[in-house]
Amino acid sequence: MAKLPIVTYPEPVLAQKAQPLAEITPEIETLIKDMIETMYESDGVGLAAPQVGKSIRLITLDETGPKERKNPTVLVNPEFVEQVGVKESEESCLSLPTFSCKVKRYERVTVKGLNEKGEAVEIQAEGLLAVILQHEIDHLEGKTLVDHASRLKRTMYDSKVKKWRKD
Numbered sequence: 704m705a706k707l708p709i710v711t712y713p714e715p716v717l718a719q720k721a722q723p724l725a726e727i728t729p730e731i732e733t734l735i736k737d738m739i740e741t742m743y744e745s746d747g748v749g750l751a752a753p754q755v756g757k758s759i760r761l762i763t764l765d766e767t768g769p770k771e772r773k774n775p776t777v778l779v780n781p782e783f784v785e786q787v788g789v790k791e792s793e794e795s796c797l798s799l800p801t802f803s804c805k806v807k808r809y810e811r812v813t814v815k816g817l818n819e820k821g822e823a824v825e826i827q828a829e830g831l832l833a834v835i836l837q838h839e840i841d842h843l844e845g846k847t848l849v850d851h852a853s854r855l856k857r858t859m860y861d862s863k864v865k866k867w868r869k870d
Contacts (some may be wrong), residue, residue, distance in 0.1 A: 751842030762839040781816035
């Protein structure tokens with residue numbers, strides 16, 4: 704297993720709609736293992752393939768992470784089946800260093816997809832797990848937290864990123 708470099712905003716791959724995966728090849732199996740390792744090593748609870756430069760519909764997550772690492776979960780081609788209620792959550796993202804903002808999310812979600820073996824799975828989630836699923840699936844749609852932020856907050860972050868790129 705290897706830790707992969709995490710792509711940061713405003714890299715174009717983060718703004719692209721990711722492509723569905725037709726099959727789970729040995730290369731994808733390796734990518735899944737590397738993504739789980741990268742998620743944990745980066746102190747994350749979720750990671751989407753676009754965050755490691757791959758525009759495919761694949762996410763890894765573990766709501767017990769990064770410390771406990773009890774429930775690593777893989778979803779290939781995840782889709783929402785149901786979304787209920789609304790709540791606000793404070794979120795940050797491995798692809799947006801130092802950035803956080805409040806996001807309106809669904810309280811409960813049901814997501815279907817395939818696991819790492821290609822078997823159909825359905826996850827009913829609320830609380831942190833529901834937030835992680837929505838956050839990571841946003842990445843597959845080409846959306847990041849800056850897309851949820853106010854225009855002022857986004858403009859301030861954009862200028863911070865420009866300054867970092869010069870330094």
